[in-house]
């Protein structure tokens with residue numbers, strides 16, 4: 001009885017086994033048979049495989065089955081001192097020795113049953129090296145290390161995937177936000193235009209109604225004249241008929257008096273229809289007239305501001321109509337007022353806002369230096385403060401004639417191509433937005449979205465400029481200025 005159980009590996013897939021089962025050994029054999037045409041050749045040549053051939057074997061062998069391929073069919077463990085029989089099957093040297101022990105004469109291969117006349121095998125150093133390699137790469141330490149690397153790689157991939165998924169989510173959120181904002185803005189833009197259409201529509205209806213009424217009046221006048229004239233004709237005909245009858249009767253009877261005649265109808269003279277007078281009103285520059293009317297209805301339209309003299313720094317001189325302010329060398333006698341700026345050369349408008357949307361325009365001309373915008377009612381008028389939303393100021397500023405900045409902390413430099421002579425300031429109290437426009441072409445220069453809470457006032461600082469020339473004033477543009485030059 002044999003002491004060792006032999007695991008028979010099926011030769012081919014057709015026999016119902018794993019086709020990879022014979023893996024490396026088969027490859028080794030096949031490769032060898034390509035190199036050395038006969039099995040005998042192998043024995044006689046007694047030459048181990050080249051490294052290139054071994055590499056090809058390893059490369060061809062499916063990774064998962066390599067260990068299996070290097071497993072002895074007798075002990076079912078990795079080869080120990082692997083040897084190859086003439087049939088190309090490999091076994092551990094101790095296993096095959098034990099298997100053949102006690103057998104006299106011919107022996108068989110435990111795997112393919114091929115008979116050999118003697119106990120002959122060849123040590124296969126290449127397979128030995130491969131086994132050692134597999135043994136090393138399946139050791140606990142190696143496996144643990146490999147597992148750790150696998151886990152780490154997997155974890156890094158998992159984190160990366162999570163990052164990408166989060167990024168996808170963020171992109172989708174952004175797209176949703178853009179769509180939502182776009183839709184919202186579309187609604188608002190449509191609303192603004194609808195308001196304009198409504199004004200135009202109302203104006204058109206009104207003009208057409210007036211035209212219709214005037215036309216009606218003219219027609220009625222002529223109609224009345226026409227009717228009066230027709231009535232006069234009928235009366236004349238009646239009278240003529242009476243007179244003709246009387247004339248005929250004179251032959252038979254003595255006519256003592258004229259027949260009774262109807263009083264003569266008076267027909268007032270209707271003045272000629274004056275086509276010019278009628279059409280003048282409608283052949284006027286109707287678009288401009290309507291635009292002027294629309295201008296008054298704009299919401300927000302330019303607010304007619306005036307300066308609040310009580311807030312003016314003593315070095316600011318305000319014009320009599322309170323629409324122009326200019327810095328001056330001498331301190332102007334002033335009354336103490338809690339509203340007055342005492343440190344900085346500032347001034348506010350008299351009109352403050354705490355709800356709704358407001359727009360005003362300021363002429364700065366070619367002044368090389370100014371600050372303007374909006375200030376909270378609560379700003380400290382007696383302190384020297386850096387202008388920024390944090391201190392209650394939302395401003396745009398010019399320095400050195402061409403350096404524009406938004407009054408953030410630190411300043412935000414703005415690239416503004418042309419030098420606006422007029423600036424528009426838009427304050428939306430409800431949405432806390434303060435925007436600056438070049439009022440010459442209405443291009444947006446800067447927008448604060450963290451505008452004032454509570455009451456705020458239009459703010460101006462003419463600054464102290466170069467004394468070599470007379471400083472130009474800051475002017476508040478009144479409605480009629482804007483309307484006529486717009």
Ligand SMILES: [Zn+2]
Nearest residue numbers: 072075092095
């Ligand atoms: Zn074995």
Ligand SMILES: [Zn+2]
Nearest residue numbers: 087089109112
């Ligand atoms: Zn065999």
